[in-house]
Amino acid sequence: MRGRSTEQERIGGLLADGRRGNSGALLLHGEAGIGKSALLDWAAGQAGDARVLRVEGIESEMELAYGGLHQLFLPVLDLVDGLPPAQAAALRAVFGLTADEVRDSFTVGLAVLTMLSEAAADGPLLCLVDDAQWVDQPSVDMLTFAARRLRAEGVVMLFAVRDGAPGATVKGLPGLLVEGLDRTAAAELLTGLPPYAADRVLEEAGGNPLALIELSAALTPAQRAGRLGPLALPETAAALRGRIQDGFLEQVGRLPEAARLVLLVAATDDTGSLGTVLEAARELGADVEDLEPAERAGLVVLSGELVRFRHPLVRYAAYRSAPLARRIAAHRALAGALGEAGQPHRRAWHLAAAATGPDEGVAEELERVAEWAGNRQAMASASAAYERAAQLTADRDLRARRLVQAARKAADAGQDERCGALADQVPLPLADQEVAADFARARAVVELGYRSPAAAARILLDSADATGAAHPGATASLLVDAVHAAYSGGDAALMAEVAARAPELPVLAVPALLFGGDAPDVPGALAALRPLVAATDATGTGSAGAGADAPGVMERLMTGIHCLLAGDHPTARRVALGAVAHCRDQGISGWLPTTLDLLVRTELALGRHEEATARATEALRLAEYYDLAHRASHLRAALALPAAVRGEEQQVRALTEEALGYARPRGVGRAAADALWARGLLELGLGRAQAALDELAAARQEIGHPLLCLPLLPDLVEAAVRAGRPERAAQAPGVLDEWAGALDRPALGALAARCRALTGPDGSAEEHFTAALALHGDGNGNGEGNANTDGDGNAFDRARTALLYGEWLRRLRRQLDAREQLRAALDGFEALGARPWAERARSELGAAGGETVLTTRQDGPISLLSPQEREVVRLAATGASNREIAAQLFLSPRTVGHHLYRAFPKLGIGSRTELAALLAA
Numbered sequence: 001m002r003g004r005s006t007e008q009e010r011i012g013g014l015l016a017d018g019r020r021g022n023s024g025a026l027l028l029h030g031e032a033g034i035g036k037s038a039l040l041d042w043a044a045g046q047a048g049d050a051r052v053l054r055v056e057g058i059e060s061e062m063e064l065a066y067g068g069l070h071q072l073f074l075p076v077l078d079l080v081d082g083l084p085p086a087q088a089a090a091l092r093a094v095f096g097l098t099a100d101e102v103r104d105s106f107t108v109g110l111a112v113l114t115m116l117s118e119a120a121a122d123g124p125l126l127c128l129v130d131d132a133q134w135v136d137q138p139s140v141d142m143l144t145f146a147a148r149r150l151r152a153e154g155v156v157m158l159f160a161v162r163d164g165a166p167g168a169t170v171k172g173l174p175g176l177l178v179e180g181l182d183r184t185a186a187a188e189l190l191t192g193l194p195p196y197a198a199d200r201v202l203e204e205a206g207g208n209p210l211a212l213i214e215l216s217a218a219l220t221p222a223q224r225a226g227r228l229g230p231l232a233l234p235e236t237a238a239a240l241r242g243r244i245q246d247g248f249l250e251q252v253g254r255l256p257e258a259a260r261l262v263l264l265v266a267a268t269d270d271t272g273s274l275g276t277v278l279e280a281a282r283e284l285g286a287d288v289e290d291l292e293p294a295e296r297a298g299l300v301v302l303s304g305e306l307v308r309f310r311h312p313l314v315r316y317a318a319y320r321s322a323p324l325a326r327r328i329a330a331h332r333a334l335a336g337a338l339g340e341a342g343q344p345h346r347r348a349w350h351l352a353a354a355a356t357g358p359d360e361g362v363a364e365e366l367e368r369v370a371e372w373a374g375n376r377q378a379m380a381s382a383s384a385a386y387e388r389a390a391q392l393t394a395d396r397d398l399r400a401r402r403l404v405q406a407a408r409k410a411a412d413a414g415q416d417e418r419c420g421a422l423a424d425q426v427p428l429p430l431a432d433q434e435v436a437a438d439f440a441r442a443r444a445v446v447e448l449g450y451r452s453p454a455a456a457a458r459i460l461l462d463s464a465d466a467t468g469a470a471h472p473g474a475t476a477s478l479l480v481d482a483v484h485a486a487y488s489g490g491d492a493a494l495m496a497e498v499a500a501r502a503p504e505l506p507v508l509a510v511p512a513l514l515f516g517g518d519a520p521d522v523p524g525a526l527a528a529l530r531p532l533v534a535a536t537d538a539t540g541t542g543s544a545g546a547g548a549d550a551p552g553v554m555e556r557l558m559t560g561i562h563c564l565l566a567g568d569h570p571t572a573r574r575v576a577l578g579a580v581a582h583c584r585d586q587g588i589s590g591w592l593p594t595t596l597d598l599l600v601r602t603e604l605a606l607g608r609h610e611e612a613t614a615r616a617t618e619a620l621r622l623a624e625y626y627d628l629a630h631r632a633s634h635l636r637a638a639l640a641l642p643a644a645v646r647g648e649e650q651q652v653r654a655l656t657e658e659a660l661g662y663a664r665p666r667g668v669g670r671a672a673a674d675a676l677w678a679r680g681l682l683e684l685g686l687g688r689a690q691a692a693l694d695e696l697a698a699a700r701q702e703i704g705h706p707l708l709c710l711p712l713l714p715d716l717v718e719a720a721v722r723a724g725r726p727e728r729a730a731q732a733p734g735v736l737d738e739w740a741g742a743l744d745r746p747a748l749g750a751l752a753a754r755c756r757a758l759t760g761p762d763g764s765a766e767e768h769f770t771a772a773l774a775l776h777g778d779g780n781g782n783g784e785g786n787a788n789t790d791g792d793g794n795a796f797d798r799a800r801t802a803l804l805y806g807e808w809l810r811r812l813r814r815q816l817d818a819r820e821q822l823r824a825a826l827d828g829f830e831a832l833g834a835r836p837w838a839e840r841a842r843s844e845l846g847a848a849g850g851e852t853v854l855t856t857r858q859d860g861p862i863s864l865l866s867p868q869e870r871e872v873v874r875l876a877a878t879g880a881s882n883r884e885i886a887a888q889l890f891l892s893p894r895t896v897g898h899h900l901y902r903a904f905p906k907l908g909i910g911s912r913t914e915l916a917a918l919l920a921a
Helices: 005-019 036-046 067-082 085-094 105-119 137-147 183-187 195-205 209-218 243-253 257-268 274-283 288-296 312-320 324-340 344-354 360-375 379-391 396-412 416-424 433-450 453-470 472-488 492-499 506-515 522-538 553-565 569-586 589-605 609-625 629-645 649-666 669-685 689-703 706-722 732-743 746-759 762-776 795-811 815-832 835-847 860-864 867-877 882-889 893-907 912-920
Strands: 024-030 051-056 125-130 155-162 175-177 300-303 306-309
Touching: 005 024, 005 036, 005 125, 005 155, 024 036, 036 051, 036 125, 036 155, 051 067, 067 085, 067 105, 067 125, 067 137, 085 105, 105 125, 105 137, 105 155, 125 137, 137 155, 183 195, 195 209, 243 257, 243 312, 257 274, 257 288, 257 306, 257 312, 257 324, 274 306, 274 324, 288 300, 306 312, 324 344, 344 360, 344 379, 360 379, 360 396, 379 396, 379 416, 396 416, 396 433, 396 589, 416 433, 433 453, 433 472, 433 629, 453 472, 453 492, 472 492, 472 506, 472 553, 472 669, 492 506, 506 522, 506 553, 522 553, 522 569, 522 732, 553 569, 553 589, 569 589, 589 609, 589 629, 609 629, 609 867, 629 649, 629 669, 649 669, 669 689, 669 706, 669 835, 689 706, 706 732, 706 746, 706 795, 732 746, 746 762, 746 795, 762 795, 795 815, 795 835, 815 835, 867 882, 867 893, 867 912, 893 912
Parallel strands: 024 155, 024 175, 051 125, 125 155
Antiparallel strands: 300 306
16 A cells, blocks of 8 residues: 555544444545555455455446445345344345335435444444445445444444546545555556656556556556657557556547547647647647537546646547557647647657658657757656657668667666667667767666676777777776776776776876786875866866866766775765765766765765665665666665664675675675675674674675775774684785875774784784774864864774773773773764674673663664654755655655654754754754
8 A cells, every 4th residue: 555644544543443432434535546445455454353344336236226235234134133123124125135115215224324333233343335436326325324323333434436437426424535646656556667667657647556557567568668758658559458448448439530539639749738739630620629528528627728638548548549540640730739839849759759760850850859858867858869769760870879879868867778778779880989989888887787897897998999099088988987897896907907098097097006017006096086086176066067077977986986995085975975966966867876875985984874874775775766786786785884883683684695696696896895894794793703704704805905905904803803813814904004004094094003903912002002092083083183174083993992992901900991991982882873882892891890881872862763754854954855855865755744744843843944953963
């Protein structure tokens, strides 16, 4: 029952009243297919021990007097014998059990009321009357008579009636209009459809559940794959099944020919403009008066300057019942009307729909439509226009270029599977090297999204070699894409190979200097990184005012990745925020999960676990929506890391199993390493050192290169020491020392010092521990050598250093000193919700003679919020509107408002203006 919380609440209240012995009635009404019967089914499922009686109206029986009443009472017909004689006689008569006459309907009504009361004698009773418009009117009258008089019998009566349908009428009952589902709930009914196809069905169905099901079932395989233009309709009448469609077809078929013609034009049009429809209809010999039969039949509603179909499937019935020649004529007539009305884009689509073979003139119009849509960030629409233009193109090379463009725009829209299908249609070989480069990108998108990142990098690298110096811009772009694919696979050698093709480019110079040659050139890499950061900072977090040379999404991504590799986590976060904003501003939603993934990595590096969880949850929802399996594997692994810190073992297992199931067979080394890292961190927190060591060692093997392994090395060292196997991490402290010195980042220096304390002689351990704590600062970026206002500190790492230091002090029997460190560790872990780590600190503190009273996490009222409420509140505090929040969290504005409505009382505030101050506190 998606999207029916309001109706469920109302019905659930009645059922609860019934269990308390109270009675009530409700009339559910709405259009066909809107979900009234499903609500009755839900009510029956919620009835528990209550007796359920049900009648379903059947059109063929609606003239059978009292047939509905008899059907309802058939299971309890033996109760008639216990009624007062006059009432029993009346019921027997209306049920045809006797030949007696019924002198007045009042007696029958009283008999029905008594029967209901008797049926509820041993417990609550639920009566369901479905399709009441097709129940005979006498039965409806008697049932509503009783419903209006029920008070304290424990009887609940629910009626469902179709608005506007001829038949019985239900009067005098409280009503509830069942409306269409909101977009979020409606989308959940469209499993298995790519986003663009789902969006088209959502638009046409208007939230009607039956229409959603019927229209999605009617799509052809090509349409289900996402190849839909704005005017696309199901291609065969046979595809639309079901009684509702048959009924609409029959109604349309009964109209006069001229009425069917003008109805066809209205169905072909997608503007709803009565003037446009009539202008086109006149070209075909019809006029406004010909709409009257359709209006009288209730198929269309005319209001002012608009014409609207009563039900989405009426439109399809009107369109598909017409012969092909008439449909083509309708499209041509509308193209003429829309051209005169100054709507060239709709005109182009109608001309394309009317085309029966190649037509370069129409193809050029569609290409202009595609360019217009792409310039307005409507990437899926642009892709559809390019594809249709290609279908109308006779020239082979021109058709190839348009298909490649369609594939690229599909990738930008997050339609990776459709991108691959379009790429498969491109005629080869390609003479134009720039088109060939774009084609390679399209193929690489699919390879990276579903198969091997290494293969994707090879495709791009080969294309760059083929493109050569003749097209330096295209070559550079291909190489940047290739180095990103190699990074995703955790393949440092491949990154170096790609970067070696053009080390003079700053975005490639960084990996060339870090991973190429005999030894890394860290100063050179940091120098090459500075102009990249400056370029992203110059354009801010958005695109307004950005020039032609402003960095695109891939340059922003790689800059952020380079900052992470260099240990500059605050700058990496700033760049990542800019990349996310760039994707939102430019409408390239297909890249949004990837930029959010980068942002998640920076939040994790900074120890901002809640923020990382919220960002990763949003990104995973988007990745699943766009069917980006590769990115989803990275995000599941990322989600597992903060879950491991919190000790959520079941969640970590589920996330990492799914991530590894995808990543390992495809060589997605970084995702596999992160998943294994999360498992190791979980085991370490739970005190299972040997298991932690095994997982962390496996994570290290997945990516190999020391720089890519740096984040997990401190955990590996601790696990090895605690497991009594320091030799298994013998090289790690040296690697950390080397890179901490080269990169000169205090946060990395703190971790290196901690590892030296763990693995070195006891005589120098205290010096290293105190140095580590000084470099950690207070966990918020305040400490020796770290006045960065962005905050480079990591509270979790600081608490872990304090814990290890405190444990070391306790072993030396320096109990007072140990208590100070262990108390700091305990407070830090509890503030972060790191439960297993807090338990370990509490145990050590107790052993040191410290106070171990169980405390709770000091989040204030924020801790009362659900995860979804917390994320909505976080975004609302930034000043985002409900609509903007809905766009980010993939929710409806109504759902956002509902979460805020629930959150405000929990937070003790009354308006959005108080949120920012509350969260800051």
